Amino acid sequence: MKNKKDQDTEQKILQAANRVFLKKGYEGARMQEIANEAGINKALLHYYFRSKEKLFDRIFREAFSNFWPSIEKVTKGGNAEIKELIEAAVNGYMDILEDKPFLPAFIVGEINRSPERIKDLLLSTGLQPEKVLKIVQDAIDAGEIVEMDPRELIVNIVSLSIFPFIGRPLLSSMFWESTEEFDLFLKDRRKTVYEFICRSIMKRT
Amino acid sequence: MKNKKDQDTEQKILQAANRVFLKKGYEGARMQEIANEAGINKALLHYYFRSKEKLFDRIFREAFSNFWPSIEKVTKGGNAEIKELIEAAVNGYMDILEDKPFLPAFIVGEINRSPERIKDLLLSTGLQPEKVLKIVQDAIDAGEIVEMDPRELIVNIVSLSIFPFIGRPLLSSMFWESTEEFDLFLKDRRKTVYEFICRSIMKRT
DNA sequence: TCTAATTTTGACCATATGGTTAAAATAAAT
DNA sequence: ATTTATTTTAACCATATGGTCAAAATTAGA
Numbered sequence: 001m002k003n004k005k006d007q008d009t010e011q012k013i014l015q016a017a018n019r020v021f022l023k024k025g026y027e028g029a030r031m032q033e034i035a036n037e038a039g040i041n042k043a044l045l046h047y048y049f050r051s052k053e054k055l056f057d058r059i060f061r062e063a064f065s066n067f068w069p070s071i072e073k074v075t076k077g078g079n080a081e082i083k084e085l086i087e088a089a090v091n092g093y094m095d096i097l098e099d100k101p102f103l104p105a106f107i108v109g110e111i112n113r114s115p116e117r118i119k120d121l122l123l124s125t126g127l128q129p130e131k132v133l134k135i136v137q138d139a140i141d142a143g144e145i146v147e148m149d150p151r152e153l154i155v156n157i158v159s160l161s162i163f164p165f166i167g168r169p170l171l172s173s174m175f176w177e178s179t180e181e182f183d184l185f186l187k188d189r190r191k192t193v194y195e196f197i198c199r200s201i202m203k204r205t
Numbered sequence: 206m207k208n209k210k211d212q213d214t215e216q217k218i219l220q221a222a223n224r225v226f227l228k229k230g231y232e233g234a235r236m237q238e239i240a241n242e243a244g245i246n247k248a249l250l251h252y253y254f255r256s257k258e259k260l261f262d263r264i265f266r267e268a269f270s271n272f273w274p275s276i277e278k279v280t281k282g283g284n285a286e287i288k289e290l291i292e293a294a295v296n297g298y299m300d301i302l303e304d305k306p307f308l309p310a311f312i313v314g315e316i317n318r319s320p321e322r323i324k325d326l327l328l329s330t331g332l333q334p335e336k337v338l339k340i341v342q343d344a345i346d347a348g349e350i351v352e353m354d355p356r357e358l359i360v361n362i363v364s365l366s367i368f369p370f371i372g373r374p375l376l377s378s379m380f381w382e383s384t385e386e387f388d389l390f391l392k393d394r395r396k397t398v399y400e401f402i403c404r405s406i407m408k409r410t
Numbered sequence: 411t412c413t414a415a416t417t418t419t420g421a422c423c424a425t426a427t428g429g430t431t432a433a434a435a436t437a438a439a440t
Numbered sequence: 441a442t443t444t445a446t447t448t449t450a451a452c453c454a455t456a457t458g459g460t461c462a463a464a465a466t467t468a469g470a
């Protein structure tokens with residue numbers, strides 16, 4: 001039976017673990033640092049979460065499920081508009097990543113470390129990539145956009161949305177005066193990316 | 206004075222370190238594993254490279270300098286064509302990344318781990334981002350392409366070229382039958398990315 | 411208030427890991 | 441051939457790290 005203090009401590013641990021794991025990854029993270037960050041004894045971590053792997057697994061699954069923008073509004077109604085899909089995807093990613101900029105680097109880094117877990121993870125998210133593909137394919141069949149592999153468009157949308165956050169330190173150093181200015185650029189970007197994509201896929205008159 | 210065996214061993218170590226560090230990152234890599242991979246005693250690593258940090262630094266600098274496509278052909282002559290720039294950049298990245306797919310994940314991961322090193326690294330590469338920006342700006346001023354922040358176009362080119370390699374395990378699991386098929390997709394991609402970008406920036410008639 | 415259950419801690423353990431050292435093996439110099 | 445310099449190894453060392461445990465502190469239940 002859980003009481004109030006129980007919940008508090010568990011939450012403090014999870015928040016601390018989240019900060020540390022996301023910034024340093026599984027290999028770089030230290031249980032001691034997580035304990036310090038949470039303001040508790042290291043043994044408590046094991047009391048609540050058995051092992052580093054178990055704790056990490058909890059954090060990672062949570063992070064992974066937060067990684068996907070919700071586009072049900074677009075996919076639900078049968079009459080899916082391709083432009084709405086793009087707008088929802090780009091805005092969805094921007095919303096998530098402005099709030100948690102470390103998320104994508106963390107996810108791809110950890111997936112790279114143990115790729116065998118992907119299948120399981122994807123299943124538990126209940127994502128339906130086929131639905132997204134179908135929307136794109138329908139738009140192509142209807143002649144609304146140029147002909148292309150639907151997967152290519154998806155990859156491009158995702159690339160344009162996510163990569164600037166992964167490459168933030170590098171890009172901001174090369175082309176901006178400061179990371180703050182780069183962040184301003186990122187804020188504007190949801191508009192410009194959307195336009196960039198639409199210009200490319202709309203047929204010429 | 207170095208003799209032949211010396212060179213051999215050093216090279217074997219560097220190759221082994223390269224494999225291990227690129228796949229596992231600094232924190233995940235083990236000196237023992239590098240030694241095994243190189244077929245030598247662990248103490249030899251320290252004989253040749255003092256410490257893990259020193260060895261890593263050597264590998265990382267090498268990796269970082271390999272990360273940039275050579276676009277001098279385009280930038281050298283004053284008459285820089287924007288389309289040539291895009292083609293050179295996309296093809297340059299594809300050439301590099303088809304050969305070393307782990308490179309971008311490694312670089313961005315390690316830069317994330319210690320961002321303070323970037324300035325120094327960038328200086329030692331002798332890259333000139335301004336030149337690239339100027340080519341884009343000139344094309345805009347000449348009315349060849351649509352108006353936009355030149356940095357935005359650069360970021361888009363880089364994102365579209367690099368991200369699919371970073372997100373390979375995830376993307377291939379979601380939208381392809383196997384990683385092999387995804388790799389075929391990546392091979393074709395240098396054409397389609399180029400076209401995708403050009404369609405977006407060329408002015409409508 | 412008194413007891414039982416739960417939570418928290420400090421001290422400890424086993425192992426992994428980066429690093430060192432002295433001696434053995436090999437190559438170079440004479 | 442003998443000596444000297446260099447390369448390689450096995451055996452260690454110190455420390456960091458994930459994890460455990462018994463006791464103390466706290467909370468819940470009677």
